[in-house]
Amino acid sequence: MRPAHLLLAVLIAAVWGVNFVVIEVGLDHFPPLFFCALRFLAAALPAVFFVGRPQVPWRWIIGVGLALGVAKFGLLFIAMNQGLHAGLSSLVLQIQAVFTAVFAAVVLGERPGPVRLLGMAVALTGIAVAAVDEGTSGPVVGFVLAIAAAAGWGVSNILMRRAAPPDAPRFMVWVSVVPVLPLLGLSLVFEGPAADRAALASLDWGGVGTILYVAWGATVLGFGAWSFLLRTYDASAVAPFSLLVPVFGMSSAALLLGEEVSPLRWVAAALLVGGVALTSLPGISLPGLRPAADRPSGVRRRPRAAASDAAAPVPTALAAAPPADTSASRTPSTATPPTRTG
Template sequence: MRPAHLALAVLVAAVWGVNFTVIEIGLDRFPPLLFSALRFLAAAVPAVFLVGRPKVAWRWILAVGLVLGVAKFGLLFVGMDAGMPAGLSSLVLQIQAVFTALFAAAALGERPSRLGVTGMAVALAGIAVAAVDEGTTGPLTAFALVVAAAACWGASNVLTRRAAPPDALNFMVWVSTVPVLPLLLLSLWTEGPARDLEALRALDRQGAGTILYVAWITTVFGFGAWGLLLRRHPASTVAPFSLLVPVFGMTSAALFLGEPVTPLRWCAAVLLVGGVAVTSLAPRRGAPARRVDPDPAAADRAEVTPSR
C-alpha cells in the first residue's frame, strides 16, 4: 500500500473512532432516535442527487437500510444515551465480526476454520471482561443494547455481501435514505413530539456540527475513502485498519470526555481486538462458489462493510 493510501486508511479509522465521542456530544442535544434520523437525512441529502442511480436491487437497499440504519444505529444511539460510554461502545461494537462470521455460516455456508473459532472465543472473552467492567460503573442494559447493535451490524454485513454493491459510496448514500422516516416515526412515538420539537428549536452551532460530522465526515467521506481503498487494494489488506477504530474511540473519549480507561477495559480491548483480528483474517471453509464478476475488485469490496 502506498504511503498516501496508508495515511488515508489510518485517517478513516481515526474519523470513525472519534465519531463515538461526537455522538456522545450530540446526545446531549438530541433524543437518540431523532439524532439518528437527522444523521441519515443529512447523509442522504444532497448526496443522493450526486451519486447516480442505485447500482443494486432495491430489496437489498431496503433490507440493509432497515437492519443497519434503523436497528443497528437505533440500538447504538439508545444504548449510548442510556449510559454506555463512547469509548467502550467503540470497542464492544467490534464484536460484530463474530456475529458476521456466525450469520455467514448460517446463511452463506461459510464454515469458520479452527483458527476462526479460536478468534471468536477470544473476542467473546473480551466482551465478558468488558461486561464485568461496565457492571461496576454503568448500566448493563445499555451494554446489552450495544451488543444487540453489533449483532444487527453483523446481519447487515451478510446482507451487503449478498448484495455485492460495486460502489460502496453509492450504496451507502441510497441506504441512508431508508432509515429516515422509520426513525422519525419511532422518535415521535417513543421520545414524543414535544421533546423532538424542543431539541430542534434549541439547535445551535455545536449541535449542527455533530450532525454534519456523523453524516458527512463519518458516512460520506469515510465510506467514499474506504471504497477507494477497496478498489485499489485487496480487502485483506484494508480490513485490518478497522481494528484501529476502538483505539481512536477510547483515546478520544478519554481526552475529550474524560472517560476513564480502567485496567479491565484495557484487558477487554486486547482480547476483543485480538480475537476480532483472528476471526476476520482466518480463512473460511465450505463457502459456496461465487459468481464471476466482471469487476475484479467487486468481490473484495463485498467482503468488508464497516459502518460507523
C-alpha cells in the same frame, strides 16, 4: 500499500473512532432516535439527487437501510443515551465480526475454520471481561443494546455481501434514505413530538456540527474513502485498519471527554481486537492446521467476508471507560428507557 493510502486508512479509522465521541456530544442536543434520523437525512440529502439511480435491487437497499440504520445505529444511539460511554461503545460494537461469521455460516453456508472459531472465542472473552469491568453499577441495558446493535451490523454485512454494490458511495447514499422515516416515526412514538420540537428549537452550531460530522465525515466521506481502498488493494491489506477504530475511540474518549480507561478495560480491548483479527482476516492459520486457501481444488469456496466486514460503517460501522463526566442531562423523552442523567 502506498504511504499516502496507508495514512488514509489510519485517518479513516481515526474519523470512525472519534465518531463515538461526537455521538455522545450530539446526544446532549437531541433525543437518540431523532438524532439518528437527522444523521441519515443529512447523509442522504442533497447527495441522493446527484449520485444517479441505485445499481442494485431495491430489496438490498431497503434491507441494509433497516439493518444498518434502524437496528445498528438506532440501538447504538439509545445504548449511549442510556449511559454507555463512547469508548466502551466503540469496543463492544466490534463483536459484529463474530455475529457476521455466525450469520455467514447459517445463511451463506460458510463454515468457520479452527482459526476463526478461536477468534470468536477470544472476542467473546473480551466482551465478558469488559462486562466484568463495567460492573453491576454500569448501564446494563445500554451494554445489552450495544451488543444487539452489533448483531444488526452483522446482518447488514451479510446483506451487503449479497448485494455486492459496484459503487459503494452511491449505495450508501441510497441506504441512508431508508432509515429516515422509520426512525422519525419511532422518535415521534417513543420520544414524543415535544422532545423533537424542543431539540430543533434549541439547535445551535454545536448540534449542527455533530450532525454534519456523523453524516458526512463518518458516513459519506469515511465509507467513500474506505471503498476506494478496498477497490485498490486486497481486503486482507485494508481490513486490519478497522481494528484501530476502538483504539481511537477509547483514546479520544479519554482525551476529549475525560473517560478513564482501567487496566482491565485495556485487557478487554486487547482480547476483543485480537479475536476480531482472527475472525475477520484471511490467510491466518494455526500450526498443524491447513489454511482455507489450501483446500483441495475440487472444493467450492464462497467469497470471504473480510471485505464487507471492514466496509460496514464502524462507524460504522466500529470502549470507553469508567464513569466520565455525566453531569450533562439528556433531551427528555416520553417512552424510551430513561435517559442518562448521572
